[in-house]
Amino acid sequence: MPELPEVETVRRGVASMVVGVRIASVTVRRRDIVATELDPLGGFSRAGGIRGADGRGRARPGRVPGAWLLAGDEVAGVERLGKQLALVGASGRCVVVHLGMSGQLLVAGRGERLPTATWGSAHDHVVWRLEGRDGSSAGRMVFRDPRRFGGVFTSPDREHLVGVRWAALGPDALTVTGEQLAERSGRSARATKAALLDQRVLAGVGNIYADEALFRAGVHPMTPTSAMGPETWEAVAARIREVLGASIEAGGSTLRDYTDAQGRAGVYALSHAVYGRAGLGCVVCGTVLETGAVAQRTTVWCPSCQELGRAHG
DNA sequence: CTTATGACCTGATAGC
């Protein structure tokens, strides 16, 4: 479900609850959504993705040492690159959480209850028990993910996190420049939207914000990257930074499932100009918005504001 | 190399 703004909102919420807190114990209720640094390829692939090398079974034998999931450790910080979160322990060990489509990282303080789902706790795959300095309970954190496209990954230290786990990811979308986009996208027949969705080009943009940023930049999503010039790339980069920033301020976009670490919805969907508005009038010119598949994803654009074939300097 | 396709999962919703 989540793109950069949603993940950043979760990061802030989790950080406010767990930084400086000790993890008393960890329970892995589904082993196959956890990948360790020792697992072959599975979990540590090119674009920072999730699935095992066979594209399906992610069952990994053996128990994950609790310490690898920060049991007995203290949380020193919560970082983010693109759509991925990393809990960094005082020991240096890191736990990466990727939310996939339906994942949530939820935290409940002492005496609070985790937000409940209609299906109960059936999809609560990893549970961290938190402990105050005096040893008293400080609540719990849970990785919940019904569809299981997400996952939890261990790294022995920050060097591995950055150098291996996150090595293939492009620059974070919140601070990306037009120059970076131009260089990493290359010049080919590939649709500009497809390039923006490629996490090796740019980390953090997904289907919603690709459409929103391209609309605001006046670029048709199917524009081949070979037709893009430096000024247009700069405009696209600027609109990406802008849209993501505004969405973070609104707590992200909640379409159905998404909530922050405390179970609250975000309201940025109210500001969507194109996503989810196919067939309605363009907010700028009133033209009926078109929809179709680009890069195999549902895409919405304004045929008038985002004319295909327009010159792009 | 690039690009498209089907696959991975479950839940919510729309339509009959």
Added chain:
DNA sequence: TGCTATCAGGTCATAA
């Protein structure tokens, strides 16, 4: 009410 089909915020392996 109950069934079925469709769709979803992500990313992968594989084939062409």
